[in-house]
Amino acid sequence: MEIMVGSATKVAFILLVTFSISIPCIEAGIGKFDEFLIEQENEAQKVALNSYVPNPEGVAEELNFNVHLYGNSTIRRGLGQKFKGQIGECEASNPIDTCWRCNKDWALDRYKLAKCGKGFGRRAVGGLGGPIYVVTDESDEDLENPKEGTLRFGVTRQGPLWITFQRSMIIVLKQELLISSDKTIDGRGAFVQIRDGAGLTLQFVNNVIIHGIRIKNIIPKEGGMIRDSYNHVGLRTRSDGDAISIFGASNIWIDHISLSNSSDGLIDVIQGSTAITISNCHMTKHNDVMLFGANDETKMDKIMQITVAFNHFGQGLIQRMPRCRWGFVHVLNNDYTHWMMYAIGGSASPTILSQGNRFIAPNNDAAKEITHRDYATPDVWKNWQWQSEMDLFMNGARFITSGQPIKLEYNKGLIMKPRDGTHVSRLTRYSGALNCFVGKPC
DSSP: OOOOHHHHHHHHHHHHHHHHHSOOOOOTTBSOOOHHHHHHHHHHHHHHHHHOOSOHHHHHHHHHHHHHHHHHHHHTTSSSEEEEEESEEEEEOSHHHHTTTTOTTGGGOGGGGGGOOOGGGTTOOTTTTSOEEEEOOOOOOOSSSOOTTSHHHHHTSSSOEEEEESSOEEEOOSSOEEOOSSEEEEOTTSOEEEESSOOEEEESOEEEEEESOEEEOOOOOOOEEEEEETTEEEEEOOOOOOSEEEESOEEEEEESOEEEOOSSOSEEEESSOEEEEEESOEEESEEEOEEEOSOTTOGGGGGOEEEEESOEEOTTEEEOSSEEESSEEEEESOEEOOOSSOSEEEESOOEEEEESOEEEOOSOGGGOBOEEEOSOOHHHHTTSOEEEESOEEETTOBOOOBSSOOOOOOGGGOOOOOOOGGGHHHHTTTOSSOOOOTTSOO
């Protein structure tokens, strides 16, 4: 993808000025904004600006190419890409999974996953290059000085770390889990549940992969003194009850996570976060599913760029899949089988590119419309760029488009299109946390 340096510099300067004159940072659980956190926030903003892509259409087109190339190669073989001659048979159903899933020796090369990301979060490599840390203890008792062997100990260590699990376990977090930069949480090979306690927070961090775990029944917690890195313990206020909260963070990849039933959102992305991919997740039993941008006044979210691909939005969901403000959101080849109010919404003029999704509307005639726009009259939102291409609409579902067409830049003459919505059931077939066994394809 070709990026014009002059244009990128100009955009970065404008956004840096916007950051400096914007309203003070929403404190998001921070009880005391000390010098460490101020420095961490400033560094996070610099990383976010460096991660911002001035022509996001190019990234969308790159993902389209990968999906289309994968589709052309697998249609000739039937449904999915099947690998035989190993222990069992594996079917990888989309270009992310094809990269790693059908290798029976995946457990001997866990780092391979870091090379498989697509979309805006494709630069996230997590703990690549660092040692493997094995969680052996599901307890979460000491929040300031976590016990070695616990998940909290691993996510607060210095430098890159690839975190795995010795066995299946249920982890009940006493307070929110504050994950530091350059970490991978890799649940493959174990049945790992984070449930009935606090959720995961990525605040002012960079380069994190979360893969292959189940998160459910997350509730608010009162806060207190909590370690957030190897060299800092800070005072936290009450947490919201999000399953995953991404706040002022960049280069994040959320993949193959099963999420349901949290007190607030399943995935919230706010406060200038960017370069994020949410893929292969299965979401159920929730109201406010995904919030991208906390309020209409936070203009730093103009740099927000998020890919939402190959996810299944399933039973018991009501709205916000996602709900967007500002920024650019690429919604590609997802399966929307359930919603009660609407599927995709927003305010503050976000750009939304919907491609090759399947939308199955509820039977309620008042909820057939996929899109929902807030705090703007039609004469205002008519200029917002909300585009639908190759989507499949079922049971009366309808997508109200607006704004000028989003012009994709097809680099190197690769004029490819995404797979159309009729292929979605195959592309999302293995969404959610997988049941992976060592020595067998996932």
